[in-house]
Amino acid sequence: MTEPAPDPLERLRERLAACPDGEVRTGTVAGFGERGDVLVQLDGDDPSAPTGCIPRHLLSWAVFEDPSEVVSLGQRITAEVFGANERSGQVTLSAKACEDEALYRYLRRTRRGDVVTGTVAAVHNFGVFVRLDGEPAHPAYPGTGFVRLPELTWSRIDHPEDVVRPGQRVTGEVLGTDTHQGEVVVSLRALQEDPWDGLAAGTGEVVTGPVTKVIPFGVFVRVGEAAEGLVHESDLDGRAVREGQELMVTIVEIDRVLRRIRLAPAE
Incomplete structure (x- = not known):
């Protein structure tokens, strides 16, 4: 058959x-x-x-x-x-x-969760290259470690140089490796205390904090060590507010899932 x-x-x-x-x-x-x-x-x-x-x-x-x-x-x-x-x-x-055999071996033995230390090699508006201790020379980039902007800090920033500068020593946690990009993805934020964990204020409370940013649709006010909330421009009633100014606000809403705080002037 x-x-x-x-x-x-x-x-x-x-x-x-x-x-x-x-x-x-x-x-x-x-x-x-x-x-x-x-x-x-x-x-x-x-x-x-x-x-x-x-x-x-x-x-x-x-x-x-x-x-x-x-x-x-x-x-x-x-x-x-x-x-x-x-x-x-x-x-x-x-x-x-x-x-690059040395680079490939290095990437394959680096694991998610590893804590690594290195020197900031280059700062760009899309992220930060870090020359990690013990890494082989990279064939194209100034460093094998790479920190994306959201992983630099819990705070809101305008540019990565607000946080790090070339030559600065940094320590972070490995989020993963990418053999095709030839990089170790690192988070500095992962080793920093999450400001939302220490946010003691609750809805309805009145707090005073500095204005950290003025934008077309409102202003951001710091209500914790690094947590910020938004006062919408419609709630300001045309009131002029500048960065650094202390503002008394009422916490209207806290969304811990989306990490957003809505504020209103308390005065």
């Missing part, structure tokens, strides 16, 4: 299941795509067609005009699985993740 032919879809699923995200695979460069992608014949796959694909932005840390400047046909390559598409049967790979 003849055995039924293997289900192609099931074979595809089995092949993709063998390529979980984060796994390191090896293969051979089989060609180049129209968008600058690199096609890879993964080891152990059906030789009739390349299964792996390295998008241009995941090929190398080096600056290049054409992918052929980085790899050539028939070249052996090592890459990390970035995702698998069951419909197309294609495995997306990142060669950049594995290109």
Whole structure:
């Protein structure tokens, strides 16, 4: 009795299941795509067609005009699985993740929850790079550690330099690692006391605090060590208020889930 032919879809699923995200695979460069992608014949796959694909932005840390400047046909390559598409049967790979072996090893052994210390290497309006103690030299960035703006502090700030400056020593908690971006995502805020935990004032209470920010639709007033509330401009009745001015306010509403406090002038 003849055995039924293997289900192609099931074979595809089995092949993709063998390529979980984060796994390191090896293969051979089989060609180049129209968008600058690199096609890879993964080891152990059906030789009739390349299964792996390295998008241009995941090929190398080096600056290049054409992918052929980085790899050539028939070249052996090592890459990390970035995702698998069951419909197309294609495995997306990142060669950049594995290109710097020392960086890759460092990222893989760094764990969420680790406490790390380093030196602020660069401050930008999109975040802060930190050169972490013990990290290998990064092939592209001024530091392997990266702090996104919301993770700098519990306080509301206008620019990250309100909190840190280049050369400053900082300590934070690791939120995760990204081998494709080559970074350790760090939170300084995680090691700071949450001002909402110490917020003693309640709804209906009258408190006095400094105006921390004047905006088109109202003013922010500090009502705790770092917790701030908003007085809407319609409640000010045209009253001129400046930053730093002490303002007596009534706490109208506290939303601890959304971390918002609504205030009204008490005078």
